[in-house]
Amino acid sequence: MSCWALVPLKARRFGKSRLAGVLDDAERASLVQSMLERVLAALADAREIDRIAVVCCEPERVPPAILSLPDSGQGLNDALAAGASRLWARGADELLVIHADLPLVRAADIDCFVRCGRSQGMALAADRHGSGTNALFVAGVTDFSFQFGAHSLSRHLAAAHARGIAPALPELDSLAFDIDTPADLACLPPAALAPTPHLRRSPTPCLITC
Numbered sequence: 001m002s003c004w005a006l007v008p009l010k011a012r013r014f015g016k017s018r019l020a021g022v023l024d025d026a027e028r029a030s031l032v033q034s035m036l037e038r039v040l041a042a043l044a045d046a047r048e049i050d051r052i053a054v055v056c057c058e059p060e061r062v063p064p065a066i067l068s069l070p071d072s073g074q075g076l077n078d079a080l081a082a083g084a085s086r087l088w089a090r091g092a093d094e095l096l097v098i099h100a101d102l103p104l105v106r107a108a109d110i111d112c113f114v115r116c117g118r119s120q121g122m123a124l125a126a127d128r129h130g131s132g133t134n135a136l137f138v139a140g141v142t143d144f145s146f147q148f149g150a151h152s153l154s155r156h157l158a159a160a161h162a163r164g165i166a167p168a169l170p171e172l173d174s175l176a177f178d179i180d181t182p183a184d185l186a187c188l189p190p191a192a193l194a195p196t197p198h199l200r201r202s203p204t205p206c207l208i209t210c
């Protein structure tokens, strides 16, 4: 069984645009980098995750131990669909799509989410407002149509139900808290902005950009 995590990362100049009123370019870049490192560290510590990939049009932002997948610039869902098809072609059995803007994410919650997903064939992690999708796990369904974007949770549920899948919807605080708006930022505990942990367990090295 090979479970891949796929993390989408938006181009530097466009990322976290909704925070432009409260953070300057350098501050937004620093926040994005810090959150990315936290998500990658949690994935590296998660027992249920075998391999990690980042889909991004800036491969220099992807740590060398992590597979970098290209983004052709057609938006989040196209980037994820293209990235996922590369991972299925590489022999992935399971796929966890998880956003890079989850500053509190914990390895234990990732493991719990994946295990819940295995029991149902799929899992969705709602954001704390109950409207967005912060993570999506799917086992073996290689052509699932990603529906990320505003209010994506109901679209993901509809797409799953149309295929006869009833996704698990585990409530895991660390997966529910994403940073989109100044109000989200105001809820971020100061400790979450402390220096980021290092990748403690190296995922299987993969130095190629494909």
Ligand SMILES: Nc1nc2c(ncn2[C@@H]2O[C@H](COP(=O)(O)OP(=O)(O)OP(=O)(O)O)[C@@H](O)[C@H]2O)c(=O)[nH]1
Binding pocket: 007, 008, 009, 010, 011, 014, 015, 016, 017, 018, 019, 055, 056, 057, 071, 074, 075, 076, 079, 098, 099, 100, 101, 180
């Ligand atoms: N590769 C890739 N990742 C994306 C793209 N759009 C969003 N993402 C990533 O998808 C996740 C969720 O993105 P959003 O919540 O929309 O965050 P954002 O786009 O950085 O923020 P805003 O600019 O304020 O909308 C984050 O990990 C983003 O970096 C895209 O076009 N390509």
Ligand SMILES: O=C(O)[C@H](O)COP(=O)(O)O
Binding pocket: 099, 127, 131, 132, 133, 134, 147, 148, 149, 150, 151, 152, 153, 180
């Ligand atoms: O929930 C989603 O599908 C994406 O993360 C985009 O939605 P957002 O408005 O919560 O960023």
